[in-house]
Amino acid sequence: MDLHQHLRLMADYHRWAFERLYAEVDGLDEESYRRDVGLFFRSVHGTLNHLLLVEHLWQARLRGTVFPVSGLDQELEPDRAQLKARLLAFAAGWRPFVDALTPAQVAGDLDYRNTAGQPFTLPYASLVLHVFNHATHHRGQISTALTQHGAKAPVMDLPYFLLKEVPRAALHG
Template sequence: MSKMNFNDYGRCMATYNSWQNAVLFDLCAEIGDEARRLDRGMFFGAIHNTLNHLIYIDLRILGILRTGEAEAFDARTIVEDDFDLLSAKRTEVDRDIMAFVNGSDHAWQDGIRELQGLDGVVRKLPRQLFLMQLFNHQTHHRSQITAELHKMGIDYGITDVPLTPDLPL
């Protein structure tokens, strides 16, 4: 592929996120529940809470992408308290993201979403921006978790997008 369009971007980033989330959850399974739930001074306290936050926001953004709407926001929502259920939910949400970006109806890209930010300012934003935010948000919070894993002496490995296995190019 010599050029990428927005649909290609979505497919590549969904593949990347599935890969990175699988690596992250595998490592988090290895450290055990006590280490995952330990308050480490992260924005959401514990790794477990941050993993929950990632899924919660992914579900919200998928709602915006599909319908232009989202439910009331609560940043500290716990999607699943049990790690095995949380891990299964992560896989399910990653499949949903992949299905969304692989869909043949791309009319959603023409939509505008009016959003009041936490700063109180109302903005009219293209819905494409929310797909970008979904991927950016995941990267942001995964980096918080990988920093904690690094402090524990755990090598997270490769995170470079161009090195994603099975990248759809």
């Protein structure tokens, strides 16, 4: 599997993992959903909002544009149902984004600025993968919050995705 194929696979996994996460998050009552349980972004809602913000932030950088933010805890969507719809739509949008990448983009570097304005140059494909890895980190935090609220943590491990969702030929093509 080449790097571009791997990016496609991870984009599909990213969407699938969010769908699995929301299958459990949807069962939380409103108070539990918004309660500060000590996550980096306090609550399940705060963490999901952070994920939406970072999806926008990184996709803008990867497109060579800017998504202005006031902070990584900025609330983009206060409404729970709208946040879900926006985050799932954004997660689904990564596959077409990755499909459209040229070989030169995948093999190249990205010049960007962090939220403090500092310039960086890093491998483009690694930064795309970072978006998916970053979400995995925070989905894990949300899984902990779910269990703290007495809910079930979803199974979101990559091997389960590969076994259940990916045709065997695609893994070796």
